[in-house]
Amino acid sequence: MTAGSALLAFDGSHIDGSLFTSITDLARDTRWLNGFVEWWTNVQLGVFAVLMVVGWWRARRRDGAAMTLALAVPVSVGVAFACAEVVKKIVAEQRPCRSLPHAFIVETCPVPNDYAFPSGHTTVAAASVAALFLLDRRLSAIAVLFAVLEGFTRVYVGAHYPHDVIGSALLALPVAYLTSLALRRLATPAVTRLRERLPIPLLVAADHRPSDGEPVRPADPTHATRATPPAHATPSDHSTPSERATRATQSPPSHGPGRHARR
Template identity: 30%
Template sequence: MAGLGREGTNPDVSLLQDINGLARSAPPWFNRAMEFAGEYGIIIALVLLMLWCCWTVRRLGDERESVSALAALVWTPFAAGAALLVNMPIRDFVERPRPFAEHQGIQVLARGETGFSFVSDHATLAMALGVGLFMAHRRIGFAAIGLALVEGYCRVYLGGHYPTDVVGGFALGTAVTLLFAPLALALLTPPLTALARSRRARRLVRSRRAVARSGRREQDCEQELERHETGLAA
């Protein structure tokens, strides 16, 4: 299947040339910024979003909601790793060469790229992280998915991948994250719930403020129940 993406009327190649061709007229500093973003920057930003999401979900007042979100967050890096492992045999089976190895005139900004092109590891990793964060926290997840889309654009701009390599990576990262999520959450939720209810270890799962707020809520519920029972007895 090594013939994918050769010259002709292939829209995949045309879109690659349109996007990558923008690098010709772009200033050098912009190309360097795109190179950093496509190779490392966006992945670093996604990791920082994971840390922000962890800080956010630990502060949720509802214990069940907090534990559920944290379980999804814990699953996220494992999902990304699993998606990359699944991609290894796919790349070896398809054997699609890199665009710059197949077409003349490609602006090669992705330095040191080796191996086959389909599916893009960067796109797979970014979307797996984005979908996992969306499962944990909707607003943060939207931002993460947006970053994943930018990552895909960067990979084409740098000349390291065809657009379909990126789309395949998005599909693979999403599929692996969602397909195994029910099993992962079923395994992660019980131990995280036990940690949340442990006096010594619960701060690993929930912040001090969230625990205090939850405790006040439970106390208010108990007082309301007592007043209701007293009213019935009278």
């Protein structure tokens, strides 16, 4: 198949061009928002980086498998992005700004060989969702919200068709998820051993407590708990021998019952 036939076969304007123009018409009606959205659609990728850092920070207090998943998140995102770039070269879909020159486009039209399908930004967002899902469900839920917003802003600024965004998610989610699963299975033993031999803050927190299955480090003998001395059964007399002798001489002699002293 030639490049020209590929362009004709995957021209987004024939797939969901009407939906695309509906969203870009919204951008035309909200020109006051264009500048911010164009800025945010790129800066928003930093949110996923922050979520990755938070996941890694929490994993320092968890077991080796969690730390492996934390380290695997950026790797999984990178693998998904690389796959998307390969697909992008194969499909070679023109950007909307070239297929629909009369549509309202916020973002500057890229060079002709910068193709549309799939969306690289959305690939990063969706891959982050999948990789974080295995590490921390709460962080993944936050990532979902920003991923949806990322996909919408890519269409809003006119950089991608809706199917570019959807296709990115369908590609990135399984790739990132399976990559993280594979890395957890293959690399957890190595990461666990590294945490034992090199307990630096990058891999393990100072207050980390080993979970079941993790070896427990020997306790520091300087912090060993001292045994509690046994309690005395009865109170003892702490007076000195001379004091006891003085008390004995001052005490009157005891007399048996019925006896009286005679002069």
